[in-house]
Amino acid sequence: MSAPHEPTAPFAKMNGLGNEIIVADMRGGTARVSSGAAIALAGDPATHFDQIMAIHDAETPGTDYFIRILNADGSAAGACGNGMRCVVEALAAENGRSSFTFETQSGILTAEVRGDGLIAVDMGAPRFGWQDIPLAEEFRDTRAIELQIGPIDAPVLHSPSVASMGNPHAVFWVDEDVWSYALDRFGPLLENHPLFPERANITIAQVQSPERLVIRTWERGAGLTRACGSAACAALACAARTGRTERTATVVAPGGELLVEWRTDDHVILTGPAEWEFSGRFDPATGAWERADAEAVAS
Numbered sequence: 001m002s003a004p005h006e007p008t009a010p011f012a013k014m015n016g017l018g019n020e021i022i023v024a025d026m027r028g029g030t031a032r033v034s035s036g037a038a039i040a041l042a043g044d045p046a047t048h049f050d051q052i053m054a055i056h057d058a059e060t061p062g063t064d065y066f067i068r069i070l071n072a073d074g075s076a077a078g079a080c081g082n083g084m085r086c087v088v089e090a091l092a093a094e095n096g097r098s099s100f101t102f103e104t105q106s107g108i109l110t111a112e113v114r115g116d117g118l119i120a121v122d123m124g125a126p127r128f129g130w131q132d133i134p135l136a137e138e139f140r141d142t143r144a145i146e147l148q149i150g151p152i153d154a155p156v157l158h159s160p161s162v163a164s165m166g167n168p169h170a171v172f173w174v175d176e177d178v179w180s181y182a183l184d185r186f187g188p189l190l191e192n193h194p195l196f197p198e199r200a201n202i203t204i205a206q207v208q209s210p211e212r213l214v215i216r217t218w219e220r221g222a223g224l225t226r227a228c229g230s231a232a233c234a235a236l237a238c239a240a241r242t243g244r245t246e247r248t249a250t251v252v253a254p255g256g257e258l259l260v261e262w263r264t265d266d267h268v269i270l271t272g273p274a275e276w277e278f279s280g281r282f283d284p285a286t287g288a289w290e291r292a293d294a295e296a297v298a299s
């Protein structure tokens, strides 16, 4: 670990159901976390993360903070449900508040700490138009688009539903156990398929009952993760839209269970836990970092 250059910013290493998150406190200044810093932190096993959630001062009246989201490859993301829960957990520990209004690249969203300690994030409305996702060509019906992988006459995965939750998602429906698919091999090919001009998060989903979905996700810019909140929301919305499930279901990811509700007002509510691991300070330009003392706990 190299010595950070000044000025440094506080961060907390956290996780949302095993989705590895760094919450970076960038308030009170104009500095941003650079792509290079993100790549450096992701490449260090001690700080490896799937997303950085950078908390900035609010830009729009009526909002509390602006959240910038970076993937492990340094690219920007419009949404991160598990990361938003980590942000809420960190802010609630700091100021005792239980509800927040955030602005992100994809719009305004609200979140609250529930009485049982779980955190509910209003992820907004799913969008299904082909330009919204976006797709490179017109598909009038995005409940099942023409896309497959594997032998042409016996595809391994095919006909995904697609949706935007502020970020692009493709959901492939499977009958077999989700662990029987080589998502580490197919994920990168599908993420970068020419049909997705902004790449896409790739999920395989097995419907176990109208109230239970099992998913695995290859995340755009991060690879295989133990949970992806926006993918859980996209999978539930696509499942309900195609009559596969009810509008409320438990979505099971490798890291555990999330509750997803697609309300009648079109908003998707994602509920689950968030966990603090350790805190430190880092240089947002380079990613050089140091751990806080054992006594200096969550930021």
Ligand SMILES: N[C@@H](CCC[C@H](N)C(=O)O)C(=O)O
Residues within 6 Å of the ligand: 019, 050, 051, 071, 076, 077, 078, 079, 080, 081, 082, 083, 167, 168, 201, 219, 220, 221, 222, 225, 227, 228, 229, 230, 231
């Ligand atoms: N882990 C996230 C999604 C992260 C963003 C994604 N990789 C993208 O680039 O769109 C979640 O919990 O939603």
